[in-house]
Amino acid sequence: MIEYETAVGHLDADCFYVSAERVRDAFLRDKPVGVLGNQGACVIAKSYEMKAAGVATGVPIWEALVKCPDGIYVKRDFRWYEVLSRAMLELMRVVSPQVEYYSIDEFFFQASVPRGGSFQKLAESIRDLIWERVKVPVTVGIARTRTLAKLISDAAKPFGALAVLDREAETKLLADRPVTEITGIAGRRAKRLAVWNIATCLDLARADRRLVRSLLTASGETLWWELNGDPAQPIHTQRPAHKALSRGGSFGETTDDPTVLHAWLVRNLERLIEELEYHAVLAGRLTVWVSYKNGQVGVGQTSLTVPSDRFDMLLDAARPCLRNAWVPRVAATRMHLIAEHLTPRAEAPLGLFDRPDPRLETLARVKRAVNARHGRFVLRSAATLPLASIYKDVANGYDICDVRGKICF
Amino acid sequence: MKALCNREGLLNAFAMVTGVAPTRSPKPILQNVKFVVDGEDGSTLLATDLEVGIRHRVLGVQVEEPGAVILPTLKVGSILRTSTDDELSIETVDDQILIRGRHSEFKLPSDNPEHFPEVPDFAAVSYHVVSATDLRRLIRRTSFATDPESTRYALGGCLIEFTPESLTMVGTDGRRLARMIAPADIENPDAAPSPTGSPVVPVKALKILERNINDDDPPVHIAIQSDKNVLVRTENAVIYSRLVEGRFPRYQDVFPTHVENKVSVEVGPLRMAVEQASIVTSEESRGVDFNFSEGVLRLASQAADVGSSHVDLPIGYEGKPVEITFDPRYLTDALKTLDDASTVHIELIDSKNAAVFKTDDRYTYVVMPLTRER
Numbered sequence: 001m002i003e004y005e006t007a008v009g010h011l012d013a014d015c016f017y018v019s020a021e022r023v024r025d026a027f028l029r030d031k032p033v034g035v036l037g038n039q040g041a042c043v044i045a046k047s048y049e050m051k052a053a054g055v056a057t058g059v060p061i062w063e064a065l066v067k068c069p070d071g072i073y074v075k076r077d078f079r080w081y082e083v084l085s086r087a088m089l090e091l092m093r094v095v096s097p098q099v100e101y102y103s104i105d106e107f108f109f110q111a112s113v114p115r116g117g118s119f120q121k122l123a124e125s126i127r128d129l130i131w132e133r134v135k136v137p138v139t140v141g142i143a144r145t146r147t148l149a150k151l152i153s154d155a156a157k158p159f160g161a162l163a164v165l166d167r168e169a170e171t172k173l174l175a176d177r178p179v180t181e182i183t184g185i186a187g188r189r190a191k192r193l194a195v196w197n198i199a200t201c202l203d204l205a206r207a208d209r210r211l212v213r214s215l216l217t218a219s220g221e222t223l224w225w226e227l228n229g230d231p232a233q234p235i236h237t238q239r240p241a242h243k244a245l246s247r248g249g250s251f252g253e254t255t256d257d258p259t260v261l262h263a264w265l266v267r268n269l270e271r272l273i274e275e276l277e278y279h280a281v282l283a284g285r286l287t288v289w290v291s292y293k294n295g296q297v298g299v300g301q302t303s304l305t306v307p308s309d310r311f312d313m314l315l316d317a318a319r320p321c322l323r324n325a326w327v328p329r330v331a332a333t334r335m336h337l338i339a340e341h342l343t344p345r346a347e348a349p350l351g352l353f354d355r356p357d358p359r360l361e362t363l364a365r366v367k368r369a370v371n372a373r374h375g376r377f378v379l380r381s382a383a384t385l386p387l388a389s390i391y392k393d394v395a396n397g398y399d400i401c402d403v404r405g406k407i408c409f
Numbered sequence: 410m411k412a413l414c415n416r417e418g419l420l421n422a423f424a425m426v427t428g429v430a431p432t433r434s435p436k437p438i439l440q441n442v443k444f445v446v447d448g449e450d451g452s453t454l455l456a457t458d459l460e461v462g463i464r465h466r467v468l469g470v471q472v473e474e475p476g477a478v479i480l481p482t483l484k485v486g487s488i489l490r491t492s493t494d495d496e497l498s499i500e501t502v503d504d505q506i507l508i509r510g511r512h513s514e515f516k517l518p519s520d521n522p523e524h525f526p527e528v529p530d531f532a533a534v535s536y537h538v539v540s541a542t543d544l545r546r547l548i549r550r551t552s553f554a555t556d557p558e559s560t561r562y563a564l565g566g567c568l569i570e571f572t573p574e575s576l577t578m579v580g581t582d583g584r585r586l587a588r589m590i591a592p593a594d595i596e597n598p599d600a601a602p603s604p605t606g607s608p609v610v611p612v613k614a615l616k617i618l619e620r621n622i623n624d625d626d627p628p629v630h631i632a633i634q635s636d637k638n639v640l641v642r643t644e645n646a647v648i649y650s651r652l653v654e655g656r657f658p659r660y661q662d663v664f665p666t667h668v669e670n671k672v673s674v675e676v677g678p679l680r681m682a683v684e685q686a687s688i689v690t691s692e693e694s695r696g697v698d699f700n701f702s703e704g705v706l707r708l709a710s711q712a713a714d715v716g717s718s719h720v721d722l723p724i725g726y727e728g729k730p731v732e733i734t735f736d737p738r739y740l741t742d743a744l745k746t747l748d749d750a751s752t753v754h755i756e757l758i759d760s761k762n763a764a765v766f767k768t769d770d771r772y773t774y775v776v777m778p779l780t781r782e783r
Binding site: 241243285301302303304305306316317320321343344345346347348349350351352353354 | 556558559560561562564581582583584585586658659660663692693694695696734736761763775777778779780781
């Protein structure tokens with residue numbers, strides 16, 4: 001019987017959205033390419049060529065055009081990105097018995113080689129396999145823990161493959177990298193560490209464990225164990241059940257028109273209901289969160305008498321929430337609709353006052369069936385009519401949050 | 410204003426009113442407590458968040474100079490708790506409060522007491538009278554079933570219904586409903602019109618009221634004012650509250666009109682069995698199956714990644730077998746408010762209809778089951 005050695009691998013696609021666009025359009029190769037989100041308002045991903053021109057992720061298109069006038073700007077297409085993402089995921093599931101779908105372009109996996117085998121060769125073979133089959137360049141890092149593997153793949157980009165299991169090489173890598181490169185350490189946490197002269201990953205690994213816990217709580221201590229090569233974060237082969245589901249985002253164009261705000265509420269609600277139905281859960285509490293151009297934030301929250309995924313019940317609950325979250329005559333920039341207190345549909349509490357209405361249940365089924373057959377949002381509430389241009393643009397028909405099963409947003 | 414206060418008397422009153430003062434408010438004066446000293450009418454502590462207000466009598470105050478002062482809640486609370494003096498002198502000096510003990514002295518800034526909002530006093534001529542023990546029991550057994558977040562109905566408090574002989578309190582969150590009826594008298598019934606509508610008293614006011622009464626206190630007086638406010642007079646306090654706005658659902662319709670199966674069970678063993686069965690539940694699988702069969706109630710639960718369990722409770726059940734799934738929290742919430750040695754009468758129809766739990770002291774608890782699609 002062959003004995004295996006195991007480690008943790010991290011695969012990260014290189015400028016994934018741009019790479020995905022290049023898969024279907026070879027003309028884009030080696031050219032500065034930017035992918036636009038938020039109704040075409042800002043750059044959400046850029047090629048290395050565009051990065052070299054000084055364009056950062058998140059900048060508005062008008063700023064990007066100044067810095068990179070020769071750039072090619074394309075609208076996002078999450079449906080296509082998901083196709084490639086799932087193709088990579090399937091290949092990874094062949095290569096490894098345990099794969100975590102961390103995000104659309106990142107996977108953690110159990111790396112195994114026969115005793116005495118080479119993890120470096122495994123990393124290279126996975127990188128080459130993905131390139132050969134999917135034509136997306138990726139970087140693969142292999143190490144003793146997830147945190148180390150991610151640091152290694154970040155260090156080896158682009159189109160890299162690197163296995164670091166040797167303690168000395170590990171120490172050198174940690175010493176070279178600022179502590180802010182660790183996922184979960186930024187801003188305030190980094191400042192707290194700086195007071196104790198913890199600036200590099202190695203400083204953090206060598207710090208007293210109790211000090212790290214007092215500064216960064218239990219999640220920080222988890223990182224400390226991981227940096228010291230002790231796996232503390234498992235590979236989740238399935239996404240844990242959601243505590244909350246949310247739909248929403250930026251409006252693109254700001255608005256202070258209550259009719260348009262209501263239209264966004266209904267659009268977000270219809271998207272949220274899709275998600276509730278997919279996960280077979282009912283919402284017990286609803287929150288409407290609206291942010292405004294002047295920095296204000298409005299929040300409205302309510303609990304439902306009986307948990308529900310029905311449009312009429314949820315809209316009845318969401319309307320007063322929007323009224324609470326609404327700041328009149330101030331331009332709103334984004335809205336989120338959040339469902340909490342999720343109850344599995346299979347064991348939902350029955351209501352004392354609002355008994356299930358078979359007519360409305362049928363209506364929901366018909367709406368679901370029509371949209372499943374003829375396309376998303378083909379049948380939708382008339383309240384969304386003020387957003388005709390949003391529905392017309394196919395780029396808005398599918399969002400990153402619609403890619404299901406990922407651990408991370 | 411100048412007074413010599415018995416520390417314990419002031420501390421007791423302080424503890425009762427501070428729950429009303431909000432910790433944060435756009436009107437900062439509300440975060441404080443107003444102390445009115447008066448040699449003739451007695452001294453009073455007042456607090457309000459504009460929704461709920463309280464006036465509490467302070468015992469053991471020797472008034473040297475009548476007047477009023479605004480006491481910062483946190484600072485004065487700490488002084489009263491940590492002092493070892495039997496008596497403390499409180500006076501206002503140049504817009505400051507001076508609190509003096511034998512070996513200590515505190516100078517605190519103070520607001521103008523005239524800026525503190527009026528807290529209504531009990532001025533009703535016609536009101537209901539209910540025993541303190543009964544009122545505590547009414548609150549305890551119904552207020553847990555409410556839902557302060559609901560916007561569809563006015564469920565953020567308990568509905569109060571009066572008759573010339575009784576007071577009924579009802580709390581519901583739409584999935585379970587608790588109702589209790591207690592004897593009550595009416596004082597001067599002809600002096601004021603009977604309250605109309607559905608007065609719903611907010612949970613916060615009920616909790617404060619519960620804290621302010623003891624079982625051996627004299628009877629409590631309750632009056633609804635203009636269908637908008639409720640005023641309650643206890644031995645030492647007057648509690649005012651605005652009523653919850655909105656519509657309370659027609660709760661009378663939730664009681665099943667027929668019963669197919671009945672069984673009486675001692676509360677203590679039932680509560681223990683439900684608590685045991687709920688150990689092996691999770692957020693994703695909360696339900697506990699209650700299987701009633703001849704002579705035994707079997708509670709079974711199963712949750713992925715948590716395990717499974719069954720707990721058997723011998724009962725005197727003789728009806729046809731009934732399987733019904735409940736969220737165990739709904740049952741323990743109610744059973745915890747009952748005396749363990751008392752008996753609860755359970756009435757069942759089937760797995761889709763409400764189950765009713767009744768006690769001999771006119772308490773009724775209706776719970777809807779969970780759907781069973783596992």
